Amino acid sequence: MKLEVKNLHKSFQGNEVLHGISFSVSSGKALGLLGRNGAGKSTTIRILMDVFKANSGEILINGKPFYANQHNIGYLPEERGLYPKKKISEQLIYLAQLRGLSYSQAKESLRYWLKRLGVSEYENRLLETLSKGNQQKVQLAQTLMCNPDIVILDEPFSGLDPVNSSILQEVVQECIKEGKLVIFSSHQMSYVEEFCEDIVILHHGDVVLQGNLRQIKKQYGENRIVLASGNLTPSQFEQKLLDDYSDLLKIYKKHSDMFIVELIGETQKNEVLSRMIHDGIELDHFRIYEASLTDIFVSKAGDEE
Amino acid sequence: MRSFFTVLRFEFNTMVKKRSFLVSTLIIVLGSFLLMSLPGLFQGSDSSDSQVSVEADKLMLILDKQKVLNDEQLLKEQFPDYKIKFESEDQALRNAIELGKADAGFIIHNAQSFTYCVKNSSLTDMTDTHFRDVLKKNYEQTELKRLNYNVERIEAIYQADIISDTEVLGTDGAGNYFYTYVLVFLLYMMIIVYGNQIAVGVASEKSNRAIEILTTSCSPNALIFGKVIAGALAGVLQTAIIVGSVLIAYQMNADALNHMLDPYLQIPSGVLATFALFGVLGYLLFSFILGAVGAMCSKVEEVNSAILPIQMVIIVVFILSIFVLQAPNGTLAKVMMYLPLSSWMCMFVNVAVSSVSTIEIVISLALLAISTVLMGFVGAKLYRRGTLSYGNTLKFSQMLKALKHND
Numbered sequence: 001m002k003l004e005v006k007n008l009h010k011s012f013q014g015n016e017v018l019h020g021i022s023f024s025v026s027s028g029k030a031l032g033l034l035g036r037n038g039a040g041k042s043t044t045i046r047i048l049m050d051v052f053k054a055n056s057g058e059i060l061i062n063g064k065p066f067y068a069n070q071h072n073i074g075y076l077p078e079e080r081g082l083y084p085k086k087k088i089s090e091q092l093i094y095l096a097q098l099r100g101l102s103y104s105q106a107k108e109s110l111r112y113w114l115k116r117l118g119v120s121e122y123e124n125r126l127l128e129t130l131s132k133g134n135q136q137k138v139q140l141a142q143t144l145m146c147n148p149d150i151v152i153l154d155e156p157f158s159g160l161d162p163v164n165s166s167i168l169q170e171v172v173q174e175c176i177k178e179g180k181l182v183i184f185s186s187h188q189m190s191y192v193e194e195f196c197e198d199i200v201i202l203h204h205g206d207v208v209l210q211g212n213l214r215q216i217k218k219q220y221g222e223n224r225i226v227l228a229s230g231n232l233t234p235s236q237f238e239q240k241l242l243d244d245y246s247d248l249l250k251i252y253k254k255h256s257d258m259f260i261v262e263l264i265g266e267t268q269k270n271e272v273l274s275r276m277i278h279d280g281i282e283l284d285h286f287r288i289y290e291a292s293l294t295d296i297f298v299s300k301a302g303d304e305e
Numbered sequence: 306m307r308s309f310f311t312v313l314r315f316e317f318n319t320m321v322k323k324r325s326f327l328v329s330t331l332i333i334v335l336g337s338f339l340l341m342s343l344p345g346l347f348q349g350s351d352s353s354d355s356q357v358s359v360e361a362d363k364l365m366l367i368l369d370k371q372k373v374l375n376d377e378q379l380l381k382e383q384f385p386d387y388k389i390k391f392e393s394e395d396q397a398l399r400n401a402i403e404l405g406k407a408d409a410g411f412i413i414h415n416a417q418s419f420t421y422c423v424k425n426s427s428l429t430d431m432t433d434t435h436f437r438d439v440l441k442k443n444y445e446q447t448e449l450k451r452l453n454y455n456v457e458r459i460e461a462i463y464q465a466d467i468i469s470d471t472e473v474l475g476t477d478g479a480g481n482y483f484y485t486y487v488l489v490f491l492l493y494m495m496i497i498v499y500g501n502q503i504a505v506g507v508a509s510e511k512s513n514r515a516i517e518i519l520t521t522s523c524s525p526n527a528l529i530f531g532k533v534i535a536g537a538l539a540g541v542l543q544t545a546i547i548v549g550s551v552l553i554a555y556q557m558n559a560d561a562l563n564h565m566l567d568p569y570l571q572i573p574s575g576v577l578a579t580f581a582l583f584g585v586l587g588y589l590l591f592s593f594i595l596g597a598v599g600a601m602c603s604k605v606e607e608v609n610s611a612i613l614p615i616q617m618v619i620i621v622v623f624i625l626s627i628f629v630l631q632a633p634n635g636t637l638a639k640v641m642m643y644l645p646l647s648s649w650m651c652m653f654v655n656v657a658v659s660s661v662s663t664i665e666i667v668i669s670l671a672l673l674a675i676s677t678v679l680m681g682f683v684g685a686k687l688y689r690r691g692t693l694s695y696g697n698t699l700k701f702s703q704m705l706k707a708l709k710h711n712d
Binding site: 049050051068069073075077079080081082083084086094095097098099142 | 308311312315319510513514515516517518519520521522523524
C-alpha cells in the first residue's frame, strides 16, 4: 500500500497554510512529519483524515483517490479527547462500533489493548479519574482497537513520561513490523530517528526537506569531518585551521576539543588528512561527521524568531 | 444506518442513565402521586371533622335583645357543629369568649347589624360570613311575611333551574380548551428543557475534544441525527413516565377528586394524532436547530447565551399559540399554522379548537416535515463545521458561510 500526497494547498480565511506539499509513504514504514509549531503538520493530517478539505491537490492510495472513510485508519488527533464522565469500556466499545466492529469484537479488542498498554484495571473507571498519562494510553488503545491498516499519530509522545513513551515506542515498532502504514508527527527527534525510515520537514507550509532519513543524514555529513588534535591545544588547533587551512575548509561547529569542519569546493578528505600529517599535526579524531536529526531540523526550520 | 443506531443507542443510554434524569423523573413521579392524593387525605380529615360536628362540641353564644331572630332552625342548619346558647348580657358573652368557654359570640344590634366576638381571629374563619347569611335570610323571610307574601313560593321561583344542552356540530373548542392548553404547555416545556440538554450534549463533545474522533469515525449525518433523536426519545420517555404517573395517580384518587378531570381526558383521537405528528416534528426541528447551535459553541458555558435567540422564538410561538387558542379563526392563526417555526404548535391548537380542513393539515405537515429533514442536514453540516473551530464560538455569519463552503 502506497499513500501519496500531491501538491496539497490549504487556506484558512485567505491565509495559505499549505503551499502545495507532496510526499509519499508505504506500508511497513513509518513517515515522520516534522515541523515547528504552525508549520502545517496537523493541518496535513486533518486533510488526510478528511476533517478539512484541501483547496487543491490530491491524495492517492495505490494510485487511486484516497477517502479516509473507506479505509481502516487508527487516528490519534492532536486535540486529545474522549468522554471524561463515561466509563472507559463504554466509550471505547462505542467508538470501535462506530468504526465497524461488533460489540463482542470491540470488547475483545478493548481487553487486549488495555492489557497491552497496562491499563486493564481501569476498564470500568471513569476516564476523568485516570492520570494524564493513563488517559493518553486509553486514547492510544482507542486508536489501535480496530486493527487499522493505516496509523496516523499526531504528537503521540506529548505528555508521556519516559516509561510510557517506551511502551508507546514498542507499540509503534510493532505496527511497523506488522506492515502497517504509519505516519506520525512529533517534536521529539529521538523518537523519529528511532523508527522512521522517511521524514518530511514542513516549514511555513512548505516541504523543505524530505526523503530517506539515513540518506539525508549521509548527505548532511558528506562534506563534513570531525577533527581533534592530540598535540595542539584546542585554541592552537583552531588558529592553525583558520590560518593555514582556510583554502580547504571552514569551521562549522566546535564542541570542546572537537571541531566539525566543512570542506570547501572539491576538497577531498584525504587531501586534508595528508596535509595535516605533513604539517606534523597529530590527530586523535578524524572521521566523517554524521548529522543528528535535530541538527538537520534546526538547519532547515530554525531560521527566524 | 448502522452508525446511526450505534450513536442513537449510546446517546440514549447516556441521557437516561444521567443522575439528573433519574432523580428528576423520580421526584416528579412521587410529587404527582402526592399531589393527586392530597384531596383524598384532606377528605379523610374532613370526614373525621364531620363526625365531630355531629357531636356539636363547640359553643356559640348569641345576644339578641331585640328578638330579631325569628327562626332558630336557620341557625342550627347553618352551624350544625355548634351548640347554640342565647345570652342576655353583653359583658357575660364577651367574658365567656375571652375565657375560652365559648368559641364564637354574636351580638345582634338589629335585623341588619351584628358584632362577631372571637378570641383569636384567623384568615380561614368563615363563621361571621355564615352568620351574615343566616341574618340575611332571616331578614328576607321576616320582611316578606310582613308584606304578606308567600315565602315558600317566592323561594321556589328564585331557585328554579333552567335545563340546557349544547349540541356541537363542529369542534368542541370550549371542551377542548383545557387539555389543549395543557398539551401546548407540555410541548413547550419539552422543547425548552430537552432542547437545551441536546445543545449542551453537543457542545460538551466539542469542549472535551471527542468530536474529532467522532467525525472521523462516522458521518456527521449519523452523528447529529442519532444525537438529536436520542435526546428527543429521552425527552418523550421522561414525559411519558410523568404523564403516565399523573394519570395513574388520578385514577387511584378519582373518587376523592370527584372525577373532576374525567371530561378533560376524553381527548378526540384526531386531536391526539395531530398533537403527536406536529409535536414530534416540531420537537425534532428545534432539537436539530439547538444541536447545531451547540456545535457552534466551543465551551458548555457558552450554550445558554447561544441558544437564547432560539428559546425566544419558542417562547414567542408559545405565547402566540395561546392567542390562537382564544381566537382560532383569525389571520394570525391562519398564517402561523403554515410557518414551520410555529405550525408545530399552532396547527395542533387550531385543530383542537376550530375547524381545519384535511388539505390544510396535510400542507402544513408536509412543510414542517420537509423543514425538519432539511434542518437535520443543515445541522449536520454546521456540526461538521463546528468541529473545525476549536477555541472560538462561531458567529451567525460564519455559520451561513459554513453552509456554502467546504472547509
